[in-house]
Amino acid sequence: MTRVLRSLRAAPAEREAAAMIAAQLSRPGDPVRTMARVGALLTPYFDKETPRALREIEMEDWADALADFPDWAIERAAKWWKSADNPQRRKRPLEGDIAERCRIEMRAVRAARVRARSGWAGTEAPEERERCSPEAAARAMRAAGFSPAEDFTGPKRFGGAADQRGAA
Numbered sequence: 001m002t003r004v005l006r007s008l009r010a011a012p013a014e015r016e017a018a019a020m021i022a023a024q025l026s027r028p029g030d031p032v033r034t035m036a037r038v039g040a041l042l043t044p045y046f047d048k049e050t051p052r053a054l055r056e057i058e059m060e061d062w063a064d065a066l067a068d069f070p071d072w073a074i075e076r077a078a079k080w081w082k083s084a085d086n087p088q089r090r091k092r093p094l095e096g097d098i099a100e101r102c103r104i105e106m107r108a109v110r111a112a113r114v115r116a117r118s119g120w121a122g123t124e125a126p127e128e129r130e131r132c133s134p135e136a137a138a139r140a141m142r143a144a145g146f147s148p149a150e151d152f153t154g155p156k157r158f159g160g161a162a163d164q165r166g167a168a
Helices: 002-006 014-025 033-044 052-066 070-084 096-105 107-117 133-145
Strands: none
Touching: 002 107, 002 133, 014 107, 033 052, 033 070, 070 096
């Protein structure tokens, strides 16, 4: 996916493939699997005194927060939370912590969706434009308040003794 995203000259077939892959990778996960993954993530942090009814409500909150994310993103977010790459790993995660990480994991998929919708840079030739004639350029310059090009004596130099225009 990232190789296709880097390509500035993707063919229409590659764009369609990227859009199809993005759609498949964006499909929301299975709620049962999400609950199991969250349960495994939270096991080290569970307080044994919390009543089961409260745990069930908590798990429903987690399921709601993660309902739009695919299984793979939730899995990667949970593994990241427990990894050495996360300085907060010793703290109990909240739903928003894992949802935020899921959004980070989904960046390439979102980029593929945006590119598939908006087109890929470099896929179409730039529009050919008629070049401006010198006479038309001079008229435009005069209309904008600039002196004609024939009055131009060269670049203006600043500093030093050779500060005068026309001095050689």
